[in-house]
Amino acid sequence: MDVEQKKILIKKLNEKINNCKKCPLHLTRTNAVPGEYNVDAKIMFIGEAPGRNEDLQGKPFVGAAGKKLDEGLKKINLERKEVFITSILKCRPPNNRNPKIEEIKSCSPYLEEQIKIIDPKIIVLMGNFALKYFFDYNISQIHGKIIEKTYLGKKRLFYPIFHPAAIIYNQKLKETFYKDFEKLKEYI
Numbered sequence: 001m002d003v004e005q006k007k008i009l010i011k012k013l014n015e016k017i018n019n020c021k022k023c024p025l026h027l028t029r030t031n032a033v034p035g036e037y038n039v040d041a042k043i044m045f046i047g048e049a050p051g052r053n054e055d056l057q058g059k060p061f062v063g064a065a066g067k068k069l070d071e072g073l074k075k076i077n078l079e080r081k082e083v084f085i086t087s088i089l090k091c092r093p094p095n096n097r098n099p100k101i102e103e104i105k106s107c108s109p110y111l112e113e114q115i116k117i118i119d120p121k122i123i124v125l126m127g128n129f130a131l132k133y134f135f136d137y138n139i140s141q142i143h144g145k146i147i148e149k150t151y152l153g154k155k156r157l158f159y160p161i162f163h164p165a166a167i168i169y170n171q172k173l174k175e176t177f178y179k180d181f182e183k184l185k186e187y188i
């Protein structure tokens, strides 16, 4: 699929997400946050769900955690415009509570569609929620390691890292987070 086709499909999908009422989170959201940047990206980053700032702006990772993600990207000489960033849920759970199983079930077809359209070489899973959607591992066991899995009819590479929000007040995790980005460089 060429870039122009991808742009059209992602635009249509975004319209669906922005008008979605499939789960109760549509009642409390300010904006849905479908995800953005490069629809032809080789790397897709997946987080848990939008937070307060993301909900207000309708954009992914725009708060303090987003700054950490940007720093990580800088370590591998990438900018947002070169990657695609999204999350498992597209609407903010009230008070940033954990996503519920029914919400994930309702929302996950959108993520699957994004993966099929963008077709990234590596899918970076940020934090336990994103990881556990795909695998039965814990982030502390598996971060910084490539996992190969056939998903949506294709062999794909997954790369779990800690969630950028988890490293804000934890110096040790911060070092690990940046080291994992350095390792990611070897795969791209």
Ligand code: SF4
Binding pocket: 017, 020, 021, 022, 023, 024, 025, 026, 032, 089, 090, 091, 103, 106, 107
């Ligand atoms: S979280 Fe997903 S399924 Fe629920 S309303 Fe938002 S877009 Fe729809």
